[in-house]
Amino acid sequence: MxxxxxxxxxxxxxxxxxxxxxxxxxxxxxxxxxxxxxxxxxxxxxxxxxxxxxxxxxxxxxxxxxxxxxxxxxxxxxxxxxxxxxxxxxxxxxxxxxxxxxxxxxxxxxxxxxxxxxxxxxxxxxxxxxxxxxxxxxxxxxxxxxxxxxxxxxxxxxxxxxxxxxxxxxxxxxxxxxxxAQCLGLDAIARRAITADPNWNGGHYYDGDPPEEGLARARQIGHVMYLSKASMGRKFGRRSAGREAARDEPPDAAAAFFPYREVESYLDYQAEKFTDRFDANSYLYLTRAMDDxxxxxxxxxxxxxxxxxxxxxxxxxxxxxxxxxxxxxxxxxxxxxxxxxxxxxxxxxxxxxxxxxxxxxxxxxxxxxxxxxxxxxxxxxxxxxxxxxxxxxxxxxxxxxx
The missing domain is CATH 3.40.50.1820 (Alpha/Beta hydrolase fold, catalytic domain)
Known part of the structure; x- marks a missing residue:
């Protein structure tokens, strides 16, 4: 047919x-x-x-x-x-x-x-x-x-x-x-990550740089909410990411002493993929609809x-x-x-x-x-x-x- x-x-x-x-x-x-x-x-x-x-x-x-x-x-x-x-x-x-x-x-x-x-x-x-x-x-x-x-x-x-x-x-x-209340709290933090991004500009960022950092953090909080303790334990445990894992410069000198863990690497990768495809304002609007x-x-x-x-x-x-x-x-x-x-x-x-x-x-x-x-x-x-x-x-x- x-x-x-x-x-x-x-x-x-x-x-x-x-x-x-x-x-x-x-x-x-x-x-x-x-x-x-x-x-x-x-x-x-x-x-x-x-x-x-x-x-x-x-x-x-x-x-x-x-x-x-x-x-x-x-x-x-x-x-x-x-x-x-x-x-x-x-x-x-x-x-x-x-x-x-x-x-x-x-x-x-x-x-x-x-x-x-x-x-x-x-x-x-x-x-x-x-x-x-x-x-x-x-x-x-x-x-x-x-x-x-x-x-x-x-x-x-x-x-x-x-x-x-x-x-x-x-x-x-x-x-x-x-x-x-737990999910409402996490959603609120995710939205705050977006609105605290220096590029957010009150939501009028379309002719400049979008608030990608804030949206990335918001999505990472979401990803942790979507996984369970058991699935995260199985998927990542406490393992360090392999040497080939792409990582930006360590955020501060002391961070370089500690491992870049698989769970971090996964969340960074997911966030980067997401910011390429989704709009930060939409994330604010849709999470508020869900919370409401x-x-x-x-x-x-x-x-x-x-x-x-x-x-x-x-x-x-x-x-x-x-x-x-x-x-x-x-x-x-x-x-x-x-x-x-x-x-x-x-x-x-x-x-x-x-x-x-x-x-x-x-x-x-x-x-x-x-x-x-x-x-x-x-x-x-x-x-x-x-x-x-x-x-x-x-x-x-x-x-x-x-």
Whole structure:
């Protein structure tokens, strides 16, 4: 079967954000895969620094949408867990980002200059509303499913609260109803690293040098949040980086006496890659949106916020994840039960940390595939308090090969 893919930008016209401010034009970059048959649309919600480029595209090189690789390329595609020969899959870049959708680095048509920090504050609710408008333009009414990971899972929960009648099935992968104080604190330090960079210039740095040092530090804090103690111990331990590891001059003379460790080398490498591809203002805007999200805001409780949703929700969590914890997913599942929402909490045994939802496709693919095909009764879905090896359906490895 011919595999349809689209990469496009739709102009949604003027858009008013939840903060009350408007912009004259909101362009939304999106990709779609497969063909729409009326009831097979699946919306995917990306994580913090993700793009619309969720799956590999036969017609595109590696650099699609400004992101080096398809972020869920082993989960989404023809014959994969989210099968694009069966489902019409849409992924849209969120407002405030820098991958094609209007954000701080976009040109303000009123001034001809980049918005910078004059761009309105953005919330997860704004992402959802922009996605709803995009789907309206694409002729998609009710979604077969909405699925997202990390802050994308918060985006999913906002769909269930805001447009409960528009979704049949949903999956919150490595998500939560809100961030805890530890993560809020780390995010605040990451933002302070950006705004303290001498090049930040109040967010109006586009005609000069960007605040790369600050953005690098922010990303390094993020990377530590995404890994677990166990995965960092296994990956780096206390080892020194090899002599060939590129290191800038030691920051001070005494530093040269001590080893440049593998963990430092890894974080430096990741930061350098990231500053080449992401905008510092977008990092400020998107982390604030994530920090701000609270499922119960405007409601009596999480259960009350979800009560109008009559579909099914699959909650997936990873045991090594301390950014969006198993306990937070447990609390979300409890809120669903209290609200009478059909829910299963599928706990995946993993020591990869928060990154597991991206790096262990063989663990997350089967439950998502089962949800789409059979709902919560699917064989590959278990509602377990404790992960048990026998609960997991065997994975057909060919699903995840290129």
């Amino acid at each position: 011919h595999h349809m893919t689209t990469q496009d930008t739709i102009d949604l016209g003027s858009f008013t954000f939840e903060c009350g401010e408007s912009i004259p034009t909101l362009e939304v970059a999106y990709e779609s895969y497969g063909e729409f048959t009326g009831d097979n649309a699946v919306l995917l919600c990306h994580a913090l620094t993700g793009s619309a480029h969720v799956a590999r595209r036969p017609d595109a090189g590696d650099g699609t949408a400004g992101q080096a690789r398809a972020w869920w390329g082993d989960v989404v595609g023809p014959g994969k867990a989210i099968d694009t020969t069966e489902y019409y899959v849409v992924c849209a870049n969120v407002p405030g980002s820098c991958y094609g959708t209007t954000g701080p680095s976009s040109t303000n048509p009123d001034t001809g200059e980049p918005y910078g920090t004059d761009f309105p504050p953005v919330t997860v609710g704004d992402w959802t509303r922009a996605q709803r408008k995009l789907l309206d333009e694409l002729g998609v009414g009710r979604l077969h499913a909405v699925i997202g990971g990390s802050v994308g899972a918060m985006n999913v929960l906002d769909w269930l609260r805001r447009y409960p009648d528009d979704v049949e099935r949903a999956a919150s992968v490595a998500g939560a109803a809100r961030l805890d 999200f609270d499922l119960s805001a405007g409601y009596d409780s999480d259960a009350d916020a979800l009560a109008a949703f009559e579909g099914e929700l699959l909650v997936c969590s990873f045991t090594g994840d301390w950014h969006f914890t198993v306990e937070q997913s447990d609390a979300l599942a409890d809120a669903c039960r209290e609200a009478g929402v059909a829910v299963a909490h599928h706990i995946i045994d993993s020591d990869h940390g928060h990154d597991a939802f991206l790096v262990e496709p063989e663990k997350i693919g089967p439950p998502l595939s089962a949800l789409l095909a059979e709902g919560l009764s699917g064989r590959a879905i278990s509602d377990t308090e404790e992960p048990d090896e026998d609960e997991f359906a065997p994975v057909h490895t060919s699903l995840f090969s290129d």
